[in-house]
Amino acid sequence: MSILAYTSDRDGQFSKLNFELLSYGRALADQLNTELIALSLGEVDENQLQQLAKYGADKILNGQDKRFETLDNHAFSKAIAQAAEKTEAQIILMSNDFTGKALAPATAAQLKGGLVTGVVGLPESTEPFVVKKKVFTGKAVARIQINAEKKIFTLESNSYEINQSEKEAKIEAFTPQVEDTDFTTKVVDVNKQTDKILLTDADIVVSGGRGMKGPEHWQPLEDLAEILGAATACSRPVSDEKWRPEEEHVGQTGKIIAPNLYFALGIxxxxQHVAGISGSKTIVAVNNDPEAPIFEVADYGIVGDLKEVLPNLIEAAKAVK
Incomplete structure (x- = not known):
């Protein structure tokens, strides 16, 4: 028996989501007295692969195949299932991001395994196997018992502390049996934003709502984001009004994010919005309505006019920097 953690890269680089996943997998492997194996699909430099060992992997399977540059549910889930069979893995771990949410169900179907998405901690028990996940947009916790022999989890962002060591691991070549016909997704054009921090990867996000009173008042929000090295975001009404681009919309019907620090300004x-940010480690809310629902989920709240509060936040951020 072993634990297999699928680590997805972006342009050959691993993000903190992968390091959190491996830290969780390391603790779970210690709990079950087994080994943690990391799986990487695609062309990734050896130095990057060794980063996976520093966060807990005992061994690293590397499928150096250029076809894996583009995510394809069928091909990737087939390869992950083959890696699970090869390593005799009974537990397969993925991050609860867009990639994990797409691949975990397909992998569970391939392996005929039990699936739990958005797990928030180590198992409460292993006989029977019970894990916790948030439900009702984080307002409650469900305990799920998995009876299947093979168990597939996705780990909720910011639900486990990242731990690092100086260990190294053996990198083993892995050649999954996938055909060109398994890759049905074709990318015909790629347009990347090079001047902005990717919203879904950002550690800090500064977000605005209708309380910003219009697109002409957005510059102070962008100034705060620039000082903090943060990504910018908005609520759905803002994107619907075309004050901000659609790709900045966070919430149940937009992007689901889990930064370490989230500023909700005039939201x-x-x-629906809270559902998209509930994984944030710390939420700071500013609103002139003391009864605003955002204060129910905020760790820190400021009741006041944004015209007065935002300049003070900017000056405080400058002072800290």
Whole structure:
């Protein structure tokens, strides 16, 4: 028996989501007295692969195949299932990001395994096998018992502390049996934003709502984001009004994010918006309505006019920097 953690890269680089996943996998492997194996699909430099060992991997499977540059659910889940069979893995771990949410169900179907998405901690028990996940946009916790022999989890962002060591691991070549016909997704054009921090990867996000009173008042928000090295975001009404681009919309119907620090400026806190940010480690809310729902989920709240509060936040951020 072993634990297999699928680590997805972006342009050959691993993000903190992977390091959190491996830290969780390391603790789980210690709990079950087994080994943790990291799986990487695609062309990744050896130095990057060894980063996976520093966060807990005992061994690293590397599928150096250029075809894996583009995510394809069928091909990737087939390869992950083959890696699980090869390593006799009973538990397969993925991050609860867009990639994990796409691949975990397909992998579970391939392996005929039990699937739990958005796990938030180590198993409460292993006989029977019970894990916890948040439900109702984080307002409650469900305990899920998995009876299947093979168990597939996705780990909720910011639900486990990242731990690092100086260990190294053996990198083993892995050649999954996939055909060109398994890759049905074709990318015909790629347009990347090079001047902005990617919203889904950002550690800090500064987000605005209708309380910003219009697109002409957005510059101070962008100034705060620039000082903090943060990504910018917005609520759905803002993107619907075309104050901000659609790709900045966070919430249940937009991007689901989990930064370490989230600023909600002039956002009321509708349940759809909260569903998209509930994984944030710390939420700071500013609103002139003391009864705004956002204060129910905020770790820190400021009741006040943004015209007065935002300049003070900018000056405080400058002082810290």
């Amino acid at each position: 009321s806190g509708a349940i």
